[in-house]
Amino acid sequence: MSLLTYGLITGIIFGFLIQKARVVRYDKQVGALRLLDMTIIKFMFSAVFVGMIGIYFLYGRGVVGLQIKPVTLGANIIGGLMFGIGWGLLGYCPATQLGALGEGRWDALWGILGMLLGVSIFARVYPALKETLYAWADFGKITLPQALGLNHWIVILLLIIFGTLLLGWFEEKGL
Amino acid sequence: MKEKEGWNPYVTGALTGIVAVLSVLIVGKFFGASTSYVRSAGLIEKFFAPQRIAPMDYFIKYIPEIDWQFMFVIGVLLGSFIAAITSGNFRLQAVPDMWKARFGSSIARRAITAFVGGVIAIFGARLAGGCPSGHGLSGVMQLSVSGFIALISFFIAGAIVARSLYRGGDKK
Numbered sequence: 001m002s003l004l005t006y007g008l009i010t011g012i013i014f015g016f017l018i019q020k021a022r023v024v025r026y027d028k029q030v031g032a033l034r035l036l037d038m039t040i041i042k043f044m045f046s047a048v049f050v051g052m053i054g055i056y057f058l059y060g061r062g063v064v065g066l067q068i069k070p071v072t073l074g075a076n077i078i079g080g081l082m083f084g085i086g087w088g089l090l091g092y093c094p095a096t097q098l099g100a101l102g103e104g105r106w107d108a109l110w111g112i113l114g115m116l117l118g119v120s121i122f123a124r125v126y127p128a129l130k131e132t133l134y135a136w137a138d139f140g141k142i143t144l145p146q147a148l149g150l151n152h153w154i155v156i157l158l159l160i161i162f163g164t165l166l167l168g169w170f171e172e173k174g175l
Numbered sequence: 176m177k178e179k180e181g182w183n184p185y186v187t188g189a190l191t192g193i194v195a196v197l198s199v200l201i202v203g204k205f206f207g208a209s210t211s212y213v214r215s216a217g218l219i220e221k222f223f224a225p226q227r228i229a230p231m232d233y234f235i236k237y238i239p240e241i242d243w244q245f246m247f248v249i250g251v252l253l254g255s256f257i258a259a260i261t262s263g264n265f266r267l268q269a270v271p272d273m274w275k276a277r278f279g280s281s282i283a284r285r286a287i288t289a290f291v292g293g294v295i296a297i298f299g300a301r302l303a304g305g306c307p308s309g310h311g312l313s314g315v316m317q318l319s320v321s322g323f324i325a326l327i328s329f330f331i332a333g334a335i336v337a338r339s340l341y342r343g344g345d346k347k
Contacts, residue, residue, distance in 0.1 A: 005246075044307075046191075070304070085295050142200075
């Protein structure tokens with residue numbers, strides 16, 4: 001099977017699951033940002049818990065490699081905050097809005113068109129960013145275990161404990 | 176008619192985690208989405224003005240072509256469509272319920288906000304190096320520091336914007 005077919009099938013399964021979990025909905029996305037409905041956080045934490053155990057199990061056996069994105073502090077934070085502003089307005093993210101469109105919520109089309117324009121603008125600004133924001137506070141490709149000097153299983157355990165407590169609190173509050 | 180609640184988010188989340196790990200194991204690909212917008216915009220621009228985009232750094236770095244992630248994103252559309260059709264909750268809707276309760280049913284108002292939001296969101300995602308899939312799911316599950324920083328930044332700004340948009344309560 002070709003790489004493209006794998007991509008399509010993986011996307012179909014992911015799209016199927018996020019629609020079933022209602023994670024694709026504007027009301028769920030903005031519900032989480034308004035701290036009213038934590039469905040997407042529950043989904044995300046659960047996926048990440050399973051994912052980090054699986055990835056580090058395979059990584060530890062040398063079966064898979066990591067693909068870490070570099071820490072460029074200014075770009076990560078300013079870009080992250082900009083994404084958040086846009087996300088708050090749009091109520092979808094780049095992957096989920098395709099799912100929203102798939103279940104007939106066609107306001108996602110505006111977001112898709114906006115994003116196509118947005119990347120074209122970004123591509124034009126990129127040369128200037130390369131010498132400024134990206135060059136500043138570049139810490140390279142680091143992981144939390146490396147930054148903390150701890151074994152990855154300890155970090156994973158701590159994250160799962162902390163995450164589970166947070167999720168428990170959400171459940172208690174009926175969020 | 177009240178719509179049925181969705182599948183349990185913990186179960187669907189865990190299944191997603193398994194699929195994400197299998198994808199890395201089988202083809203070495205982590206989930207992501209925002210790069211596909213770069214390739215799509217590149218493909219569109221290439222169609223109209225190939226000579227203009229040829230020298231652009233960003234389209235040299237991200238060659239306008241259909242790759243694994245592009246197909247993944249198309250798959251998300253199809254998968255959601257299949258799930259919605261088979262469970263009977265496919266619904267053509269121009270304005271989300273929560274939005275409608277606050278801002279009314281004007282399609283133009285929703286369209287402009289969503290469009291502007293899309294422009295800002297993807298610019299930010301590309302600057303940050305990824306979106307909630309690439310940084311949030313894939314980055315965090317690799318314990319990548321940049322993933323945590325980006326995800327926290329996404330939520331802080333998103334929460335501030337969403338809260339200010341909805342301050343003052345619903346219409347009527």
